[in-house]
Amino acid sequence: MLPERRRRGQLLALIVLAVVSLTCAPSALGAPASRRPVTLAGLVQLVHVDGVDARSPGQMALVLRTPGGLVALDPGATSLHAGTYVRLVGRRVGGHLLVTAAHVTTAPLAARRAFAADQPASAPSTPRLAVVMINFSNDTRRPFTADGVAAAVFSGPASVGAYYAEQSFGKVQLAGTVLGWYTLPAASTGCDYATWANQGRAAAGSALTGYDHVMFLFPTVSSCAWAGLGDLPGPETWINGYLQLRVLAHELGHNLGVHHANALSCSDGVVRTALAGTCTMTEYGDPYSVMGSGSTRQFSAYHKAELGWLAPTGAYTVTASGTYHVAPSELSTDAPQMLRIVRGADALYVDVRQPFGTAFDAFAAGSSPVSGVMIRVAPATFNMTQPALVDATPSTSTYSDAALVPGQSLTDPVTGATITTVDVGPTGATVQVAMPGGASAPTLPGAVVAVRNGAAIDVSWTASTDAGGVASYRVYRNGLRIGVPTGVTFHDPSPPSNVSLVYGVAAVNSAAIEGEIATAAPLSVGDVAPPSAPGVPLLTLSSSFVSVAWAASTDDVAVTGYLVYRDGVSIGTASTTTLLDQTPRAGASHTYTVAATDAAGHLSAASEPSVIDVPDVIPPTMPGGLAGVTSPLPWSVTLTWTASVDNVRVSAYHVYRDGVLIATTPATAWTDVDMPRVGAATYEVGATDAAGFESLRASVVVLAPPPDHLAPLEPSTVRATALAHRKVALRWSRSVDDVRVARYEIVVGGRTIATTARLALTFRVPVRTGTMIVIAVRAVDTSGNRSALKRVRVRIR
Secondary structure, three states: OOHHHHHHHHHHHHOOEOOOOOOHHHHHHOOOEOOOOEEEEEEEEEEEEOOOOOOOOOEEEEEEEEOOEEEEEOOOOOOOOOOOEEEEEEEEEOOEEEEEEEEEOOOOHHHHHHHHOOOOOOOOOOOEEEEEEEEEOOEOOOOOOHHHHHHHHHHOOOOHHHHHHHHOOOOOOOEEEEEEEEEOOOOOHHHOHHHHHHHHHHHHHHHHOOOOEEEEEEOOOOOOOOOEEEEOOOOEEEEEOOOOHHHHHHHHHHHHOOOOOEEEEEEOOOOEEOOOOEEEEEOOOOOOOOOOOOOOOOOOHHHHHHOOOOOOOOEEEOOOEEEEEEOOOOOOOOOOOEEEEEOOOEEEEEEEOOOOOOOOOOOOOOOHHHOOEEEEEEEOOOOOOOOEEOOOOOOOOOOOOOOEOOOOEEEOOOOOOEEEEEEEEOOEEEEEEEOOOOOEOOOOOEEEEEEEEOOEEEEEEEOOOOOOOEEEEEEEEOOEEEEOOOOOEEEEOOOOOOEEEOEEEEEEEOOOOEOOOEEOOOEEEOOOOOOOOOOOOEEEEEOOEEEEEOOOOOOOOOEEEEEEEEOOEEEEEEOOOEEEEOOOOOOEEEEEEEEEEEOOOOEOOOOOOEEEEEOOOOOOOOOEEEEEEEEEOOEEEEEEEEOOOOOOOEEEEEEEEOOEEEEEEOOOEEEEOOOOOOOEEEEEEEEEEOOOOEOOOEEEEEEOOOOOOOOOOOOOOEEEEEEOOOEEEEEEOOOOOOOOEEEEEEEEOOEEEEEEOOOEEEEEOOOOOOOEEEEEEEEEEOOOOEOOOEEEEEEOO
8 A cells, every 4th residue: 555545544544434334333233133023114315334444445324214213224225225215124133223125105295395305406505504412321521512513613714604605605604503412311332323313303302493404413432433424415414522624514515415525546557647547446535625535625616516506607518629718616706617528427527726715725825736727537417426536646646746737738548638737827727628539629709798788688709710610609698508699699688687697608610519618797687686784783681582683784676674593593584673582592692693685585694693691580480289298207307399480490499497498409309307396397498590590489387296105005915936046036916006116126134135127036145055034025106105015935945
């Protein structure tokens, strides 16, 4: 194994990003199977199993999402197909279902609605994520705070939210909240991630309503040989103690529907090559994406196009020789950001990176990754399969110089196409593609201009050139072809309204070869711009309500309303610049933001956040049903009551005797062993909450029973049997008392030698064998009154 490969393998062993680990399966499958078969119906989902190092290849696994929760399927259930609704018959084996029969069926309407959100076609514009912090019955550690998690996921400058907003050109605005900690009934042993998800969802309850994704974050579990785990695609991720962008953004990427970013390693049998000979893929081998081995790097243009982030004109398919311009994949632009050269079932994809931002693609100027173009091999159509980075400098053993730099060429052995980098700069790269057979594409049309003409749009350009002559032009509107004129003008009579329009023109020669698309500047028709962000919310507390007010937004047409968010969750709409939040959580700190909408449905950026602490000013309700019961042995008073209710949480109960606080307890019962035995005592119980408010007190008067001066009756019969070795077996009848007999005393020679609450006792006496002795029994009541002695004679053996 090459040194760099070995290093990457060690890195993967350190932080393996997985959906489910093979190391979990043997212990589960080694568990005894349930004897009774079970039948489950649900949606089959695909997960990715990543080994702990390069010697453990990635594999696929399946889970069944049922209305009752998630069920891990036996790794051998490979005949099922992801995305199908099935009815499975099988037996439980540890944390898995061993499938014995499968039937594809039609999901009931309710199930189809419930599962629809689990299969995203592309990344939603505002994915809503709930981070649920969980720990276990055998491990209650809390290594993270809610504020720290919120900063890492949502609000920090290098957070997951900032990462997706930057690389999606603002198309993805991650929002959500942090919940927990919740201690699950399950233990952390066995890596039973499906059970943890089910119990975590149950613990969070209705707080998860309205969220697209749930991320379960827990203290590091050594039995799970992975750092993170996620559905591909789907709603859930699991984070095994690694609160890092590399792990968090990677697993959320799986949820959104992208696979790993691999690297291609080729060889002719003697030396490494770029594409020729025998090629294999290295899992996570692409160092320029968090879906590979990059710690912070943005997705490649391939993954961005797969998620629908590139403009309709962002990917250009090369079919003939020509010179092409590729814009940096970090920029928001309508220019092509990726060239595609189809080679059958797969294709070569060419993109370019440049230094951008401060947190993610902050490459050093002049460094190798931004000094050339990147080439990747991936499917010709997007299908959640890993793209693989081509090493354009195979003479070295590292992918840090994988870029094809100016003056360097690479020839594809499949298509015969030769790619040559001409120039790379801040605006992108110029690339020459020479296709076999000598065919070439027309030159790029020049000076494309789109102008309004009443309700229509007129497009014009300067002519292209071609060795065989230009036959026609193809005009595109937002990536869709709308006309094929032969001249250098085009009239679009009915463009759509309330959108931004980008017109593009490509020349076609007599051999039907289409050249590169040249685009005009974007043209707005109607209301195309979102409103400006509202002003910072002004928060005012009134009783337990929060009044939210803000400065108005502006719009190119008109603002129609506002959306108000509390902790990232929408709580209402307003047509004015105020809203009263009547449901804040008392005793909590809440963050408010506001966004504006216009008639075209555009949503503005969110306002700057404002934070307010909502105090708990409502005391708990008075405890109910307070009762006191005395007990003579030992003397005590047991108080019981029904639980109070609080708007936040009852933290404890205060117990008073005759106005003096004598105890604090979280339970709804308490025993007083210090009440005087005569007279009466007034007991009060009040509930308290975390804010220190105490409820009205419930009260009860407890009377001490009258003094007991009557002694018990002596036992009516006593029988003694001499046993060997100077032992005596003594039995007697039960005594009677006006209150209660507490115990019996055994008396020999005027001395009490034993005490018992039973009606029999065997004991040894310290006298000589053959001695006749007298043994007496007397009863003692709960007040200490003693009965007369009941005697019996016995000769010791």
